[in-house]
Amino acid sequence: MSTWSRNNRLPALATLALTLTAAAIALIFFYAPLDEDGLNQKIFYFHVPIAFTAYGCFAWGGWKALRHLWKGEDGADLESYVAIHLGVIFGVLTLVTGSIWARYRWGHWWVWSEDQLVLFLVLFLFYCAYFMLRFSVPPGPQRANLSAVYALFGVVLIPVSVLAIRLSERFIHPVAFDKGGPNMAGSQFFTFCVSCAAMFSLAATLYNLELVGKRLDMRLRELREALQ
Amino acid sequence: MNYLADVGALARKDLLLELRARDTLPAMLLFVVSALVVFHFVLPAGSSDLAATGLLWVALLFTALLGLSRAFAAEREQGVIDGLVLAPSDRSAIWLGKALSILAFLALAELIALPAFALFFRHIDGTLVGGVALADVGIAAVGTLLAAMAAASRARELLLPLLFLPLAIPIVVGGVGASVADDPARYLGLLGLYDALFAIICWASFEYVVTE
Amino acid sequence: MSTEEKYVAAVYLIVFVVLLAYVLIIALKLQRLERELAELVELAQRKAVAVG
Numbered sequence: 001m002s003t004w005s006r007n008n009r010l011p012a013l014a015t016l017a018l019t020l021t022a023a024a025i026a027l028i029f030f031y032a033p034l035d036e037d038g039l040n041q042k043i044f045y046f047h048v049p050i051a052f053t054a055y056g057c058f059a060w061g062g063w064k065a066l067r068h069l070w071k072g073e074d075g076a077d078l079e080s081y082v083a084i085h086l087g088v089i090f091g092v093l094t095l096v097t098g099s100i101w102a103r104y105r106w107g108h109w110w111v112w113s114e115d116q117l118v119l120f121l122v123l124f125l126f127y128c129a130y131f132m133l134r135f136s137v138p139p140g141p142q143r144a145n146l147s148a149v150y151a152l153f154g155v156v157l158i159p160v161s162v163l164a165i166r167l168s169e170r171f172i173h174p175v176a177f178d179k180g181g182p183n184m185a186g187s188q189f190f191t192f193c194v195s196c197a198a199m200f201s202l203a204a205t206l207y208n209l210e211l212v213g214k215r216l217d218m219r220l221r222e223l224r225e226a227l228q
Numbered sequence: 229m230n231y232l233a234d235v236g237a238l239a240r241k242d243l244l245l246e247l248r249a250r251d252t253l254p255a256m257l258l259f260v261v262s263a264l265v266v267f268h269f270v271l272p273a274g275s276s277d278l279a280a281t282g283l284l285w286v287a288l289l290f291t292a293l294l295g296l297s298r299a300f301a302a303e304r305e306q307g308v309i310d311g312l313v314l315a316p317s318d319r320s321a322i323w324l325g326k327a328l329s330i331l332a333f334l335a336l337a338e339l340i341a342l343p344a345f346a347l348f349f350r351h352i353d354g355t356l357v358g359g360v361a362l363a364d365v366g367i368a369a370v371g372t373l374l375a376a377m378a379a380a381s382r383a384r385e386l387l388l389p390l391l392f393l394p395l396a397i398p399i400v401v402g403g404v405g406a407s408v409a410d411d412p413a414r415y416l417g418l419l420g421l422y423d424a425l426f427a428i429i430c431w432a433s434f435e436y437v438v439t440e
Numbered sequence: 441m442s443t444e445e446k447y448v449a450a451v452y453l454i455v456f457v458v459l460l461a462y463v464l465i466i467a468l469k470l471q472r473l474e475r476e477l478a479e480l481v482e483l484a485q486r487k488a489v490a491v492g
Contacts, residue, residue: 093454101447132390142380142439160418161398167405170409171278202459227484
C-alpha cells in the first residue's frame, strides 16, 4: 500500500472517530431513556464498548502475530505490538471505569463478582508480562517471534479464563450478585451500538496514528545510518 | 517413530543429568515441605480445611516455578541450545522431551508433597490427586515453553514467574475446584481442556521460540 | 450534583483525560521527530557540500 493512501486514511479515520464519538455522547445524554437502573446505564455505555474494543485490539494483535509467524509478513510484528499496546490502554480504562461502576453500584472499588473485571485483571497482568518480555530481549527476529507466540497464547487464554473465572465463582462466592444484564430497549441498544462504533473507530485512529509515528521513527533512523 | 525416539532420548538425558547432579529435585522437595510448614503458621486459628487446600496449590505452583527456572539452565550453561536446535529432529521434540522430564520432576515432588499435606492438614482423596495430575500436564507444557522464552531474554529468572502466573490462573481454578467443590467433574474438565488446548499450541509454536 | 452524577462524570472525565494524555505523548514524539529530521537535513546538506 503506498504511503499516500496510508497517510490519507488517517485523517478520514480521525474524522469518523470524532463524528461517532460526538454522536455517541449526544445520544447517551440526550436520547437514551433512563431506566430503573438509573444513571448506572450511562457508565455502561462507555465501559462495555471500551471492554469490547480492548478485546478487539488483543484479537487484532494476535492476528498480526499469526501473520508474522505464519507468513513472515513484513511489519506485522510492529503492528501486533501497537495493537497490544493499545489493547492494554483500553484494558486499563476498562478496569478504571469498571471500578467506578462497581463503586457506584455496590459501594466497593473492586468486586470479584464481576466476571468482566476479573478477566481484565488477568489479561492486564498477562499483557504487562508481554511488555516485560519485549523489553528484556534485544530487538531482532527472535524478539518478534517470542512476542508473536506470547500474543497468540493471550488469544487462547481469553476464552479459557472466561470459563475458569465463571467456574471459580462457584466455590469462591456462595452469594450470587445480580448483574445489570443487557436487556435493553431499542433506543438504548441503538445508543450502545453507536457507542461501540465510536470506540472502535477511536481505537483504529489511535492505532494508525501510533503506527505512522513508529514507522517514521524507523525510517529516520535508517536515514541517519545511511548518512553516517 | 524417529520423532518419539528423539523425544525419549531428550527426556532420558534430562533425567540422567538430574540423577547425577541431584540439585533441582531435592531443592523442589525441600521447598514444598518448607512452604507447607510456613502455611501452617500462616493460617489463623479456625481457618477451614478449604483454605489449607487452596494453599497447597500455591505451594505446588511455586515449587513448579522453582523446577522450571532450572529447566533450560543446563543447556544455557553449556551453550548447548544451538546444538539441539540444529539437530535434524523436529524442534518441537525438544519441547516435548523437556516437558516430559519436567512432568516427571513434578510427579516426584508431589509424591512427597501430597503425603506431607495429608499429614499436616487434611485427608486427600482421589479427585484431588486427579486434579494435581492434570494440572501437572498443563504446568509442564506451558512452563517449558515459557522457560525457553525466558532463557532467551536478559531478565531470565525474573521473567519466568511474570509470564507464567497469569497463564496458571485457569490451572489453579481447576485444581482448587477439583479439590474443594461438590462437583469436581467440571473442574477436571476445565483442566483437561486447558491441557489439550495449550499442549497443542505449545507443540506447534515451540519451533518459533527457539529459532533466531 | 448528586453522588451518582459524580460517578458518571468521573468515568467520562477519565476517558477524556487519557485521550488527551495520548495526544500529548504523540505531540511530544512529533516534536522529537521534527528535531531529528532537521538534524538529518543539515547532515545531508553538509555531505552534499563536501562531495560537490
